[in-house]
Amino acid sequence: MKGKFHCVGKENNMSKPLIQYITSDSGDWAVLRVKTDEAETEYSGHSIGFFVWLEVMRDYLNCDIDMKCISDEDMENENY
Numbered sequence: 001m002k003g004k005f006h007c008v009g010k011e012n013n014m015s016k017p018l019i020q021y022i023t024s025d026s027g028d029w030a031v032l033r034v035k036t037d038e039a040e041t042e043y044s045g046h047s048i049g050f051f052v053w054l055e056v057m058r059d060y061l062n063c064d065i066d067m068k069c070i071s072d073e074d075m076e077n078e079n080y
Contacts, residue, residue, distance in 0.1 A: 017060045021048070034060050 020033040031044040034056055043052050057063040070080055 019056065019060070032056070036060065 015037055018035040020031070020035070022031040022033070023029070029044065029046060030048050031042060032048045032052060033043075034041045054065050054067075058065050074080065
């Protein structure tokens with residue numbers, strides 16, 4: 001997958017979100033918490049997948065996300 005990330009400023013006057021990433025000493029559990037002026041959202045589990053990170057970037061940082069799937073051969077040849 002290829003991702004292009006373009007983050008632009010929020011169109012309103014809301015302060016920027018606080019993103020917290022918390023792990024245990026063993027690394028067995030992780031928490032991703034996003035706090036805004038209006039709400040707090042939390043994701044937790046044995047790992048935080050990259051789709052969750054992309055969702056946070058899209059929904060809270062107003063980023064445009066562009067993803068695509070390419071062949072293994074193109075990936076090996078860096079044709080992305």
